[in-house]
Amino acid sequence: MRQVKTLGLLGTGVIGGGWAARALHFGIDVIAADVKPEMESWIRGAVANAEPALARLTSAPLPPKGKLSFTTDLNAMAAKADFIQENIPEQIELKQRVLAQVSRHAPADVVIASSTSGIMPSDLQRDMVAPERLIVGHPFNPVYLLPLVELVGGKQTSDAAIEAARRFYTYIGMHALKVRKEIPGHLTDRLQEALWREILHMVNDGIATTGELDESIIYGPGLRWAAMGTNQIYHLAGGEAGMRHMLAQFGPCLKWPWTKLEAPELTDSLIDKMVEGTSATADGRSIRELERLRDDYLVAIQQVLRQFDIGAGGTLKALETRLFNDAAARGASRKDDPAAPLRLLESEVRAEWIDYNGHMTDSRYLQVFGDASDALWRRAGIDEAYRAAGRALYTVETHINYAAEVRQADSIYVTTQVIGLDVKRLNVFHRLHRGDGVLAATAEQMFVNVDTKAKKSAPMPPLVYGKLEAIAKAHAGLPRPAGAGRAIGMGR
Ligand SMILES: NC(=O)c1ccc[n+]([C@@H]2O[C@H](COP(=O)([O-])OP(=O)(O)OC[C@H]3O[C@@H](n4cnc5c(N)ncnc54)[C@H](O)[C@@H]3O)[C@@H](O)[C@H]2O)c1
Incomplete structure (x- = not known):
């Protein structure tokens, strides 16, 4: 395939x-x-x-x-x-x-x-x-x-x-x-249909409105379902004995049963109740408005779940790892002159990166330079495994200098020069170019290698240091960038 x-x-x-x-x-x-x-x-x-x-x-x-x-x-x-x-x-x-x-x-x-x-x-x-x-x-x-x-x-x-x-x-x-x-x-539509069938019955029998049945999900089970399915949640509900106790306690209800297996007849009156109920909950908001609201909270939920590496948050986390690895690999696969600054990142200025002047907003420069640094680290073996082993590079200083306008949809790329290295510190100089070659910004960054458990600076392991040293040696013949070591000030 x-x-x-x-x-x-x-x-x-x-x-x-x-x-x-x-x-x-x-x-x-x-x-x-x-x-x-x-x-x-x-x-x-x-x-x-x-x-x-x-x-x-x-x-x-x-x-x-x-x-x-x-x-x-x-x-x-x-x-x-x-x-x-x-x-x-x-x-x-x-x-x-x-x-x-x-x-x-x-x-x-x-x-x-x-x-x-x-x-x-x-x-x-x-x-x-x-x-x-x-x-x-x-x-x-x-x-x-x-x-x-x-x-x-x-x-x-x-x-x-x-x-x-x-x-x-x-x-x-x-x-x-x-x-x-x-x-x-x-699988999923079979489950969804079972729930929907019960909703139709309860609305048809005048037991609850569509709004009340939505409340019965969104304030309770819906929140749990976002990261644990029905089975794990019931396992927790059974106390120390888990699912076994849950089945013993609620098993008899399954025989009554609480639920109905056949859907009710879709009469005009039932259809009207369903339509009027959902319109009342929409409260005058258009489908487009509701879609935007739904989309916003779906993004937010996945970002929160990412912190717990669970459910859809785990999928997002894995996707991001892959995106960072791919960005680093795109840079590494280029047949660049090893003695030139490394072209580590290529991207496009996205609509949401733009400020009120129509330019790429300040924080996005830091993001783009940060992504270039990340790509350099991955090249040296500083990745998830490195961090899981209790090591990380911490940023101790960043100095960004803005030189030319960058606008929405501009293609951009970043080159990175290693200008200083010892076993604990890495000093880099990034240049952000527009696709037309114009230098738009530079950033100098200093990183310190840290033992994250001891919360102290520590020497990099020899394998990682060796890879960075090879890049530093290749860059040793390059002129020191004019902006390196520059301080901010009004002059005299
Ligand atoms: N809507 C949902 O929530 C949902 C969710 C998951 C899966 N699905 C499934 O996805 C499929 C599409 O659903 P939808 O909601 O997007 O429907 P839709 O009616 O919005 O879109 C169907 C499209 O197919 C086009 N079409 C019709 N005959 C065609 C043909 N012979 N060749 C090419 N195009 C043709 C129509 O012009 C239309 O643009 C269905 O099988 C549905 O079961 C829908």
Whole structure:
């Protein structure tokens, strides 16, 4: 299965738009294909709407954004994509027909994934060419912020296709949950439907309003569910004896049972109650407004969970580690003159980095220079393992000098010169250039190696020091930068 540089989208509605935003953000080109030409402006709008929240998800260095193109020619898309994600309406015959058509034009090593909410992959792959590359990759709305994707294989699906899909989804920051056995509704929709069925019954029987039932989740179980699923939470609820006690205590209720298995009839009166109830909770706010609110708290929750390395926060943390490693590797793979400053970081000035003057705001310069330092450290072996072993480089001084304007969407790169090194200290000089080569800013930084348990400076281990020493020796012949050692002042 091939490496994915271009994602092909089949159907560009709500879910197609979400896939596009996520993939573009993490540097994947997207060819969006839909039978309706008007969906081009729709998908461009959907990507733009997703951007503000997505941009705040992580400040780790991202590759340049992917490029979005649109076509109504599904076959042309299929011939150019490295991975195809189908997001057309949930109708089995339509999906079967379109997947079979597209499979005739997509090379056999291109995975074709369906976003279907509940159709089984064995049914979808029935008429396809090379059906072994068909999987279900079921995402959740908004696809650009929720990491879960259920990965389901059909009777003919190959392990290689599943593995390739898992690699790709992980690359774009998702948590791929492999479903062991195909069933209608996969795992999550089966669970969601059970809950929704109970809601419909209780609204229908006049027991509670939609708003009250939402309260019953958001003030209680919903908060717990963000990091521990129902089973772990019940394990905790059983006291010292955990799940065993929980089952003994509540097992009898399962036999009564509390819940109803059949959904109620969707009468006009029930539909009205559901619609009026949810409109009352919306309280005059438009769908767009509510989406923005939802997106903001979804970003915030994931950032909090990252501190605990749990659930979606663990996925975000792993993604950031990968982004930092990739940024360092991009720099390391360049065939630069070793005796020149190292080109460690390439990036693009993002919309949210801009201040009221239309320039990149001060704190972002520090972020960009910090990311360049991080890339240098990784090159020397100063990484998560180094920090886990109780060592770290602490920044003791930074001096930034601004030389030229940097504006939104400018491409930028940073070069780094090692200007001082001993076993405990590292002194570097960064130059931030715009893509047109103009020097826009410089930063001098001093770092001290610290034993984080003893909270004292300590010599670097010989292997790490040796790598930094090799760079320092290669840079020894360079002229000392004019701004190095410079102090701030008004002059006399
Ligand atoms: N909406 C959700 O919350 C959600 C969540 C997860 C998965 N899904 C699944 O994703 C799929 C798409 O759902 P959606 O909500 O994005 O639907 P949607 O109606 O918003 O979008 C469907 C798009 O497919 C296009 N289309 C129709 N026929 C086509 C064809 N023959 N070729 C190419 N494009 C065609 C339509 O023009 C439309 O733009 C469904 O299978 C659904 O079950 C939806």
